Amino acid sequence: MDMPPVLSVRDLSVDLAGPVAGRRILDAIAFDVAPREIVGVVGATGAGKTVLAKALVNGLEPPLTARGTVRFRGQDILNLAPRAMRPLRREIAYVGANPMGALDPTLPVGHQIAEKMRAVNPAVAAAEARRRVVALLDAVRIPSAARRFHDYPSQFSGGMMQRALLVDAMISDPALLVADNVTQPLDVTVAAQVIRLMRELTERFQTAILFVSSSLPVAREAASRTLVIDSGRLVEEQPTEALIARPRHAYTRDLVAQIPTIWTRSPALPRTGEPARDRSESSPVIRLEDVSQTYRVRERGTFAGTSALRAVRNVTFDIHKGDSFAVVGESGCGKSTLMRLLSRLERPSGGRILCDGQDIAPLSGPALLGFRRKLQLVLQDPFNSLPPRTGIGAMLEAPLRTHGWRDAGRIRERVRAVMNDVGLSPALYDALPVGLSAGQRQRINVARAMVLEPEILLMDETLSSLDQTEQFRLLALFEKLQRAHGLTYIFISHDLAMVRKACNRIAVMYLGEVVELADNERLFFDPGHPYTKALLSAMPTLEERRYRPEECLLDGEPPSPIDLPAGCAFRSRCPRAFAPCAAEGPHLVTRGAGALAACHRVTAPGARPVHADAAG
Template sequence: MASQPVLSVRDLSVELRSEGRARRIVSDIGFDLQPRQIVGIIGASGSGKTVLSRALVNWIDPPLAISSGSVTYKSQNILDLPPNRLRPLRKEIAYVGANPMGALDPTLPVGSQIVEKIRALVPGIDTTEARRRVVDLLGAVRIPSPGARFHEYPSQFSGGMMQRALIVDALATNPAFLVADNVTQPLDVTVAAQVMRLMRELTERFDTAVVFVSSSLPTVSEAADQVLVLAEGRIVERQTPRKLVERPEHPYTVQLISEIPQIWTDSAPVVESPARTGRPLIRIEDATRTYRVRKRGTFASFSDVRAVRNVTFDVYPGENFGIVGESGCGKSTLMRLLSRLESPDTGRVVCDGEDIARLSGKALLKFRRDFQLVLQDPFNSLPPRTAIGAIIEGPLKVHGMRGADKRRERVLAVMSEVGLSAALYEELPLGLSAGQRQRVNVARAMVLEPKVLIMDETLSALDQTEQFKLLKLFSDLQARHGLTYIFISHDMAMVRRVCNRVAVMYLGEVVEIAENGKLFFDPGHPYTKALLSAIPTLEERRYRPEECLLEGEPPSPIDLPPGCSFASRCPKAFDRCRVESPSLSVDGKAGMAACFLLEGGPASIAA
C-alpha cells in the first residue's frame, strides 16, 4: 500500500497584483512529496521557482497573492489556516533560501540564534537541551569544532559554513519537510557537493522530505528522486533524473540541457591562450596579506589571519585569467590587492610596469580608470533609489568628464553595447532581473573604457541561461576593446568555458597554475583534482568524487599546520608533506604545481 504523502500540492497559482491588474507568476502546480523523498524543481531565472518555493510554506506577501489551489499537510490546507493555527505547524515546515550571509542577525552568535528559535517553537525545552541539540546538528552537517563555532558570529563563518548553519536552523525542530531554494548556487563546488550529499543523508537520518529548487539540472540530478521542470510558472515535464537527461520530452527541457557547460566531452570548448610576449600587464610578486583579529573573550590578545601567502603570477594583455578555490582560500583578498583596495604587507603588485602601492594623484586616478571591478551581488551592488542612467554616469563625474550631454551620450552608447534598452535610462533598478542588474554593473565599469575587468564571482548569482548570455557579452566586449579579464570564481564549469590560464588557491597560497586544457585534463595537484571531481555535470566524470572529494573545512588560517597546508586533507600525503612546504615547480610545459608528488614521492605511484 502506497504511503500517505507528506505534502500534496494541487492547482496552486500565484498572482502579482498591482494597480488593479493581476499577472500570474505560478500556474496550476500539482505534485506529491512522499516521506524521505527529494523532489527537484528546476528552471531558468524568472520561471517562478522562488515564488513557488515560498508558496509551499505559505510565505507569500503583497503584491503577490495566492489566487487558487491548495497545499495540504496533515490533512489541512495550510494556505487557509489563520496565523494562530499555522504557527504551531511552523516547527514542522522548514525553508532555506539562497542568501546565507544575510539570513541571521550579525550582532548575535550563530548558535544562540538557533537556540532562541528552538525555544520559541518547542514548548518546555530548556536552554541546556536546546544548546546540546544545536551543537549535535552543527556536527551532523560537518561544521568543524561545533562547540566552538556555536559561539561565533555570522561574519566569522564562510559562505559554505553559513549555508550549513541555516540547514541546522531549519532542522533544529525536526521538520517533516524542508524547502531548499537554490541553496547551492552561491557555494563553491566542493561545499555544494557536500551539501547535496548531506541532503540525501538528512532524508534518512531525520525522516525529512525535501523540495530542492535549483537552476542547475546536474546539481538536482545528483540527489533528487523526481524532477519537475518549471517554465513560465508551469510544470512542463516531470521525470526521474535519469529519464529526464536521457530522453527529455519538452523543448524547454532540451534547451536547458543544451546550455549545460561541457567539461570533458569532445564538444567542450578549446580555450587557447593569446601569445604571451613582452611585458606582463599585471605582475603580482611574492605578495602576502595578514589581518590581525582580536581573540574571542579578550581585549588585548590578537591572532594573525594569513589570508594571502607568497602569491606570484603574471597576467598578459588579452588573457582571460582564472583564480579558483574554496570559500575562504583568499580569492577575494587577492582581488582587493590587485585592485588596490588594499596593499600587500610584503611583495608588490605591478601594473604596466608600476608598483600600484606607490601611485598617487593623477597616476592613481588613471589606474582606477583602467582597472575596474564587477562584483558578485547584482542586488545590493546597485543603489535602489538611483536611476540606472545616473548609476552608470557616476564614474564619468568622478573622473571629471564635463558636459551633461556628453555624459548622457556616453552612457546611452554603453547601455546599447551591453544590451540594455535606452528606455531604462530613467528607471530604477527595482524591476530588473539579476542578469539585467549585472549588465548595469558591467556598463558602469565599461563607461570609463578600462583595460582590465576584474570579475569577482560576477556570474555566481545567475542561472546557466543568464551566464551564457553574459559570457557572450564579455567575449564581444573583449573582441571590440582588447580587454583583459581576471575571473575570480568558484564555478569551475564557467572557468573551463572562458579562461585561458587558471590559478588554483588553497589556504592563501597558489598551489597550481596551468593552461586550461592541462588543468582540466591533467592536473598536477590533488586539490585541483578534488575541485574537478565536485563539478556538477551530466557527463561521465574524469575524476571520481569518492576518490578525490574533500570533507570538512580547510585548516584555520590563524593556526596553519607545519609542512604542506593541504596535507591534513590530502588522500596521498606522506611524511615529508607534514614537515616541509612545497613550492611551485614545473609540471609539464603548460603548468606548475606545488606538490611533492611531482618529484616522485611515495604516493606518486598511485597518482
C-alpha cells in the same frame, strides 16, 4: 502499500496585485512529494521557483496572492492565518539562498539555534539545548563545533553558514524541508557536502525535501525526480535521469543544451591574448610578486590580544594582455582578499602588484584615479550593487563625471554607446533598476565598468548569482567585448564549469596560496595537485565524471589561517598525504608547458622550483 504524500499541490496559482494587477507568477502548478523523497525544481531566473518555494510554506506576502491547494499531511495550509500556522512551523522548514542574511548578526549562531529549539520545545533545558545544537553542528561538519557555537554569523564562511541554517531548519525534526537555491552561493566542494548532508537528513529524520535550483546538473546530484518550470508553468516532470536523457519539452531540451561540457568535447575556449611562445618575451599587464596579506584579529577571551590571520601567502603569477585568467578555490581560500588587493582596495602587507610595470600600492590622487580607469571591478550581487532609486543612465554617467567629463551631450552619447555594447535598450536610460531581471542588472554593472573604456575587467563571482541561461548569454557578451576592445579578464570564481568555458589560464588557491597554475586544457585533463582533482570531482555535470568523488572529495573545512599547520597546509584533507608532507610545505614546481603545482608528489622529469620571476 504506498505511503500518502507529505505534500500535495493542486492548481496552485499566484498573481501579482497592485499597479501591475493581472500578472500571473505561477499558473496551475500540481505535484506531490513523498516521505523521504528529494524532488528537484529547476528553471531560469524569473520562472517562479522562489515564489513557489515560499507559497509551499505559506510565506507569501502582499502584493502576491495565491489560490489553489497546498496540502501538508492532508491539511490545506495555503491560506492559514499566522496563529494557525505556528504549530506547523516545527514540521515545515525553509532554507533560502542568502545564508549570511538569514540570522541576527548581533547574536551568536549557536545561541540563536538553541533558542529556536527551546521555543519549539519549551521542556528542553538551556544546557540540553546547547548540547544538542553542538552535536548537530558537529554532524554537519562544522569544525570545532563547541567553539563555533559562540561565533557570530560574520565569523562563519558562506558554506558554514549554509550548513548551520540546515541545522536551524532541522532542529525541530521537520517532515518537509524546502531548500531554495541553497547551493547557488557555495563553492563546488561545499555544495557537494551540503547535498550529501541533505541525503543523510532524509534518512536520519525521514524528511521530504523540495530542492529548488537554477542548475540542472546540481539538481541531478540531489534529486531523484525533477520538475521543470518555465514562466510560471510546470512544463515537465520526470525522474531526473530520464529527464536529462530524454527531455520531452522544448524548454527542457534548451536547458540541457546550454549546460557547458567539461570533458566529452572541448568547449569553445576564449582566445588567448598572446601566443605561448611570446609570453616570456612580453611584459605582463598584471604581475604579482610574492604577494601576501596578513590581518590582526582579536583573540577570544583576551582584553587586547591579537593573532595574525594570513589570508594571502606568497602569491606569484603574471597576467598578459588579452588573457581570460581565473582564480578558483573554496570559500576562505583567499580569492576575495586577492580581489581587493588587485583592485587596490587594500595594500598588500608583503610583495608587490605591478600594473604595466608600476607598483600600485603607493598610488594616490590622480595616479590612483588613472589606475581605476584602467582596471574596473564587476561585483557578484546584481541586486545590492545597484542603487535602487537612481536611474540607469545616471548610474552610468557617474564614473565619467568622477573622471572629469563635463560635456553633458558627450556623456549621454558615451553612455548610450556602452548600453548598446552590453545589450541594454536605450529606452532604459531613465528607468530605475526595479523590476529588471538579474541578467539585465548584471549588464548594468558591466556597462558601469565599460563606460570608462578600461583595459582590464576584474570579475568577482560576476556570474555566480545567475541561472545557466543568463550565464550563457553574458559569456557570449564578454567574448564579444573582448574581441571588440582587446580586454583582459580576471575571473574570481567558484564555478568551474564557467571557468572551463571562459578562461584560458587558471590559478587554484588553497588557504591563501596558489597550489596550481595551468592552461585550461592541462588543468582539466591533467591536474597536478590533489586539491584541484577534488574541486573537479565535485563539479556538477551531466557528463560521466573524469575524477571519482569518493576518491577525491574533501570533508570539512580547511585549517584556520590563524593557526596554520606545519608542513603542507593541505595534508590534513589530502587523500595522498605521506611523510614529507608533514615535514615541509611544498613550493610551486614546473610540470612543463607553463604548468605549475605545489605538491611533493609532482615528479615530472626536470621538475624544478619556480621563483617570483618565472610564474608567468
